[in-house]
Amino acid sequence: LLVKLQRLYTSAMRENGMTESSNLVRRFKRLLSSSFRINRAVGEYAQQLGVSEAHLHDLIKKATGQSPGRLIRAEIAMEAQRLLAHTDLTAAEVGYELSFEDPSYFGRFFRREVGKSPKQFREAIREKYQRTLVPSLSAST
Secondary structure: HHHHHHHHHHHHHHHOHHHHHHHHHHHHHHHHHHHOOOOOOOHHHHHHHHOOOOHEEEEEEHHOOOOOOHHHHHHHHHHHHHHHHHHHOOOHHHHHHHOOOOOHHHHHHOOOOOOOOOHHHHHHHHHHHHHHHHHHHHHOO
């Protein structure tokens, strides 16, 4: 019975094109996570995946509710946050690490995506970390 249900489900998904689109979405996300530092243009991802930019946009938007460009920016912003939180690199160095040629553009990008400047973000993270660290240290002594 389970095998029959699986075959019916797979058949229905193929008819709806869901198998192909979900496969493409997975491939896009995998490609994005491995090359977001280099590739920023949706067209480059579409070319690597062998589809048109419009087709990629439509499938990604339908599957995730966000455009491919938004997902690319979110991945870059997440890596910037990680670098600011876990390294002592300056904001300019983080920008260069993420292939921004102009530190001021990186600052504007970060503020637009995260809602804080890189400096404000780092200070907030460090303050939060120190607050959670201090009580746990005093509780253990």
